[in-house]
Amino acid sequence: MQMAIDLHVHSNASSDGEFSARELVEMALVAGLETISITDHDSVENVEAGMMWGQRYKLEVIPGCELFSQYKGKFLHILGYYIDPLHPGIQGLCAKAAEDSLSRIDRQIAVLREGGFYLEKEKVLAQCSHNAPLYSNYAEAIFEDERNKDNPIIKKYRQMEMGLIEFCRDYMCMGKKYYIPQYIPSSEQVLSVIQESGGVAVLAHPAVNLKKGDTAILGELVEMGLVGLEVFTSHHTEEDENFYLDYCQKQGLIYTCGSDYHGFFKPNVSLGDVKNNTYEVVEALKAAWKAQTAEKEKAAPGAVPGSVPAAASDAASTPGSDTRPEE
Numbered sequence: 340m341q342m343a344i345d346l347h348v349h350s351n352a353s354s355d356g357e358f359s360a361r362e363l364v365e366m367a368l369v370a371g372l373e374t375i376s377i378t379d380h381d382s383v384e385n386v387e388a389g390m391m392w393g394q395r396y397k398l399e400v401i402p403g404c405e406l407f408s409q410y411k412g413k414f415l416h417i418l419g420y421y422i423d424p425l426h427p428g429i430q431g432l433c434a435k436a437a438e439d440s441l442s443r444i445d446r447q448i449a450v451l452r453e454g455g456f457y458l459e460k461e462k463v464l465a466q467c468s469h470n471a472p473l474y475s476n477y478a479e480a481i482f483e484d485e486r487n488k489d490n491p492i493i494k495k496y497r498q499m500e501m502g503l504i505e506f507c508r509d510y511m512c513m514g515k516k517y518y519i520p521q522y523i524p525s526s527e528q529v530l531s532v533i534q535e536s537g538g539v540a541v542l543a544h545p546a547v548n549l550k551k552g553d554t555a556i557l558g559e560l561v562e563m564g565l566v567g568l569e570v571f572t573s574h575h576t577e578e579d580e581n582f583y584l585d586y587c588q589k590q591g592l593i594y595t596c597g598s599d600y601h602g603f604f605k606p607n608v609s610l611g612d613v614k615n616n617t618y619e620v621v622e623a624l625k626a627a628w629k630a631q632t633a634e635k636e637k638a639a640p641g642a643v644p645g646s647v648p649a650a651a652s653d654a655a656s657t658p659g660s661d662t663r664p665e666e
């Protein structure tokens with residue numbers, strides 16, 4: 340039997356994820372998966388736990404993350420695979436995003452209240468288990484507040500299958516009515532942090548944030564080090580999949596598959612439920628990572644986290660050691 344994979348899974352280190360790393364590994368086994376990657380929003384907190392449980396249960400868990408970024412006015416989600424979760428570059432970026440999110444809570448609540456919605460700070464914090472809140476945590480606090488039950492906007496979104504997400508997209512995301520300016524690093528910065536941390540970068544669900552005519556942007560991201568696109572995802576239509584698969588084939592990029600599983604937050608998405616999720620996708624991803632690592636090693640021996648320089652195989656090369664250049 341062909342084993343399946345899922346390279347885009349959120350744990351409870353994402354403020355909108357439901358399950359722990361251990362639960363996800365157990366669920367992946369039950370679902371008959373061979374490989375997963377836990378790719379949390381601006382967090383690498385559960386990466387090591389995921390790998391540890393993967394080892395125990397004999398499931399391949401690729402270290403990963405999903406980092407928010409912006410480029411030319413577009414909000415882009417960039418997946419990093421094979422990153423060293425202890426690298427100061429990635430740790431610093433995640434810490435800064437969390438700090439910024441926590442500092443915006445009062446302002447975000449005030450703006451939503453001015454918009455006529457009832458919500459309580461305690462509920463927002465409870466929704467994200469006291470992690471840094473995401474838009475969806477505010478939306479959930481609003482949706483669950485009885486006082487909003489007759490609000491026609493909430494009524495409308497409550498009827499939708501993915502109402503919470505649709506509400507966030509229409510009212511809270513960058514450029515929308517209740518958006519509070521926030522720290523979103525540039526895609527250049529995120530791509531370079533992923534590479535410095537020893538990983539390869541793949542653009543998550545391109546059709547969500549880009550129009551099909553935005554291929555110039557894709558080309559620029561590739562110039563900056565992007566190695567592939569997440570073509571098969573619960574967010575894409577068949578037309579999107581065909582378009583981006585064709586783009587990858589023409590440009591020599593790899594494609595990946597991920598469900599973007601979150602648990603209750605995306606009730607219609609289940610673990611491993613994504614098309615073309617065969618192990619060949621992992622092999623191609625691994626090959627791209629190895630090729631990039633070899634290139635970097637050639638350019639600056641010893642600079643890649645986790646790799647051992649050929650000329651100094653006895654030297655310490657502990658992940659997270661700060662013997663490598665920062666930039």
Ligand SMILES: [Zn+2]
Pocket residue numbers: 405416543544
């Ligand atoms: Zn995403």
Ligand SMILES: [Zn+2]
Pocket residue numbers: 347349405599
């Ligand atoms: Zn995601």
